[in-house]
Amino acid sequence: MAPDVEAVFRESYGRAVAVLTRLLGDIDAAEEAVQDAFLTALQRWPADGVPPSPAGWIVTTARNRAIDRVRRESTRTERYLRAATEAALLAGPDEPPEEGAVRDDRLRMLFTCCHPALAPAARVALTLRLVGGLTTAEIAHAFLVPEATMAQRLVRAKAKIRDARIPYRVPQDADLPDRLRGVLAVVYLVFTEGHTASSGDRLVRTDLCAEAIRLGRALAELMPDEPEVHGLLALMLLVESRRAARVTPSGELVPLPEQDRRRWDAGLVAEGQELVRRCLRRNAPGPYQVQAAIQAVHSDAPTAADTDWRQVVALYDHLMALAPSPVVALNRAVAVAEVLGPAAGLALVDALDLPRHHLLPAVRADLLRRLGRTAEAAAAYDEAAALAGNATERAFLQRRRAELGWEGPSPTAGGSA
Numbered sequence: 001m002a003p004d005v006e007a008v009f010r011e012s013y014g015r016a017v018a019v020l021t022r023l024l025g026d027i028d029a030a031e032e033a034v035q036d037a038f039l040t041a042l043q044r045w046p047a048d049g050v051p052p053s054p055a056g057w058i059v060t061t062a063r064n065r066a067i068d069r070v071r072r073e074s075t076r077t078e079r080y081l082r083a084a085t086e087a088a089l090l091a092g093p094d095e096p097p098e099e100g101a102v103r104d105d106r107l108r109m110l111f112t113c114c115h116p117a118l119a120p121a122a123r124v125a126l127t128l129r130l131v132g133g134l135t136t137a138e139i140a141h142a143f144l145v146p147e148a149t150m151a152q153r154l155v156r157a158k159a160k161i162r163d164a165r166i167p168y169r170v171p172q173d174a175d176l177p178d179r180l181r182g183v184l185a186v187v188y189l190v191f192t193e194g195h196t197a198s199s200g201d202r203l204v205r206t207d208l209c210a211e212a213i214r215l216g217r218a219l220a221e222l223m224p225d226e227p228e229v230h231g232l233l234a235l236m237l238l239v240e241s242r243r244a245a246r247v248t249p250s251g252e253l254v255p256l257p258e259q260d261r262r263r264w265d266a267g268l269v270a271e272g273q274e275l276v277r278r279c280l281r282r283n284a285p286g287p288y289q290v291q292a293a294i295q296a297v298h299s300d301a302p303t304a305a306d307t308d309w310r311q312v313v314a315l316y317d318h319l320m321a322l323a324p325s326p327v328v329a330l331n332r333a334v335a336v337a338e339v340l341g342p343a344a345g346l347a348l349v350d351a352l353d354l355p356r357h358h359l360l361p362a363v364r365a366d367l368l369r370r371l372g373r374t375a376e377a378a379a380a381y382d383e384a385a386a387l388a389g390n391a392t393e394r395a396f397l398q399r400r401r402a403e404l405g406w407e408g409p410s411p412t413a414g415g416s417a
Contacts, residue, residue, distance in 0.1 A: 111179050
């Protein structure tokens with residue numbers, strides 16, 4: 001895909017599909033129309049140039065393609081349905097929104113995909129595709145499953161919507177809380193993919209981070225009494241506040257302990273910390289609130305050495321009780337290593353199983369390095385670099401490996417410590 005078209009695809013695919021789904025009432029038809037529009041952009045933009053409003057051009061072109069398809073495929077017995085569909089399409093994306101609690105197209109799409117008739121994993125995966133515009137490979141990475149497995153899940157999820165005739169509509173106020181857990185999971189995964197892209201040359205996808213935060217703010221406005229909504233928004237704001245300090249001017253990754261904290265966005269830090277304090281006053285902790293509290297501890301420390309690691313460990317203990325996972329356990333091990341030493345952290349890491357993910361061997365490599373077990377650290381860095389899909393992360397791991405100065409044979413990566 002041409003760079004200009006790819007950039008617009010990344011930024012506008014979700015919005016275009018959401019708008020066309022509202023007009024067509026059919027997700028598959030909307031996706032097909034939007035994909036046709038991007039194919040047309042690939043043909044025209046290199047010669048004609050990128051239009052002043054690329055996203056608007058995509059939506060308009062997709063709408064016109066949908067009108068053509070409706071006219072071409074309709075039979076005489078379907079003329080009344082065709083007329084109604086054409087009228088909706090010709091009204092355009094600027095028509096007045098339907099009444100209801102959710103007026104934003106992408107937020108409405110998000111709640112629709114989180115319909116209880118779909119399995120929880122399918123809700124998240126489908127919304128990542130339709131709202132976030134992530135590729136199947138990126139979603140598979142987020143779920144730690146093979147790409148072929150995720151492709152099948154997406155096909156089944158859309159078939160379920162079609163066969164069960166799940167409507168694309170605004171949920172009623174009473175339906176919103178039941179859909180909230182899946183919605184928050186989707187927003188968090190969109191932000192996670194934006195914060196550290198699973199593939200490509202860029203460390204950060206700012207479009208996804210901005211979209212996730214925008215959705216988080218919309219959710220907070222829509223559901224002001226839900227503490228987990230505010231917890232997720234706080235978590236994203238605190239993490240996003242460090243974006244400028246995460247890479248050097250030449251684009252090299254800078255890990256949290258080595259970041260220049262003067263480059264953190266003070267406004268986002270203050271807003272995130274205020275949301276955390278608001279959540280604490282509610283005294284109804286949930287997983288996103290606890291994760292936000294962990295990030296607030298980091299943000300409170302003027303230097304890495306001032307971090308209250310014992311509080312971080314205590315918060316991870318709480319998080320493990322609320323929402324245990326290998327990734328949470330891995331992050332807890334990092335905190336334990338800061339309190340009790342790298343040997344204690346390594347013992348926890350070696351008990352974990354996180355297949356196809358570079359983070360476990362990366363953490364293991366760092367702990368082995370600190371213990372002076374250079375050969376094993378070199379092997380772990382090699383394993384982590386081989387698994388890292390993001391070029392910036394891979395280059396960082398390779399630099400760390402080179403800094404070891406180890407040229408001899410390495411033991412098998414991931415072997416027992």
